[in-house]
Amino acid sequence: MTSAHSKYIFRPLRLTANALVLTINIVAALLLIVSAYGGIVNPDRTVIPAIIAMLFPYLLAGCMALLVVDTFVFRKTTLVMVAALVITTPAILNLAPINLPSGKLSDEEKERSFTLLTYNVLHFWDCRGEEHQDSVNATIDYILKADADIVNLQEVEFVKAWPLWHVTPEQIKELGEKYPYRLIDVANQLTLLSKYPFEEVKLTGADTYLLSHFALFKMNIEGRRLYMFNVHLKSIGLTPEDKELYTSLTKERPSNTAELKSEVKKVKNQLLSKLGNAFRMRAAQARFIRRTIESLGPSANVIVAGDFNDIPGCYAIRTIKDSDMHDAYRRNALGPCITYHLNRFYFRIDHVLYRGDFEAVDIHREPVPSSDHYPLLTTFVWDNPPATDKKD
DSSP states (O other): OOHHHHHHHHHHHHHHHHHHHHHHHHHHHHHHHHHHGGGSOOOOTTTTTHHHHHHHHHHHHHHHHHHHHHTTTTTTGHHHHHHHHHHHHHHHHHHHHHOOOOOOOOOOHHHHHEEEEEEEOOOGTTTTTTOOOSOOHHHHHHHHHHHSEEHHHHOOOOSSOBBGGBHHHHHHHHHHHOEEEEEEEEEEEEEEEESEEEEEOOOSSSOOHTTTTTEEEEEEETTTTEEEEEOOOOOOOOOOOOOOOHHHHHOOOOOHHHHHHHHHHHHIIIIIIHHHHHHHHHHHHHHHHHHHHHHTTOOOOOEEEEEESSSOOOOOHHHTTTTEEEHHHHHHHSSOSSBOSSSSOOOOOOOEEEOOOOOOOOEEEEEOOOSOOOOOOEEEEEOSSGGGGGGG
16 A cells, blocks of 8 residues: 555544544533633522532543643644633632742731631531540540631530540530630531630521521620621532432442443432532522621621632632632642542532731641541731721
């Protein structure tokens, strides 16, 4: 066979292969862009972009792999993937920020600093099971050792000795001594422990169910006023059966096509409808929180922290942040992290947002495995000189 004949035969194959690769790159690029900005779309209109947004880390990994393949095999298609990565850079930096360590605080900065621990403690249960428990409750033990100035807890109905989960009287006594100011909201399963005095601000103007699972406190931090939101936004509400189904799909592949179709149908029926309901409820909660923030005035010091049950860049976070709040993780962290780690749901759904006469200078996730969430510990420093109009 002559060279001319070979070119004549294989050229259509090459063209078809190139077209296929280009199509794959374009589809992957479009999905990446949609997932990066799916949080812009109001879930009341459609929840599809929000669901796709949850896949952003996995789509990003796939697109990076495609870029490597393109670079060595199909160089002409690299521009498609490079363009997609440039367009989605803000979302990438939300997922995996690039910030150099700020270094140690000076003595003067330490005088103007305070620390906040936000932590979903799973009712002080130990998700590792009885065999992993120590003689004292590991979650409370960490809270005591962290020694944060403000402790923002979700999924906790009481703080008292509990032998079943190794919560000892000594731990409760030490908590009381360390945190003289506390409020336990039994109905909403929220607790605030503080070294500074505070009072709860009653929230009104919305349906009772909408107001559940978040609370607002007015704090006095050495003469400065700070409004603190403790939030636990609407969860997906997965049952143990839902979680088992998800775990089986992500851990073991079904043995045949029929089984796969059956499992996928179950996921669609059981999970997607719950996801949609949760997205819409969180959107409504976020809009109420944002209206409340605006009612406090443009100069109010505000922190919104806790379990948002949603990812960076989601509609709820975008709504609460608007244009005047900052994400402590985005401004201080280095690289990605997860804060929920059970049932193979690996997401960063705990967040710290803030605005005012102070700045977050450090935030890090603590690798404490006793709860299904990891805690976030944030350090803030007040501006210098202090704003005297913030005093109570």
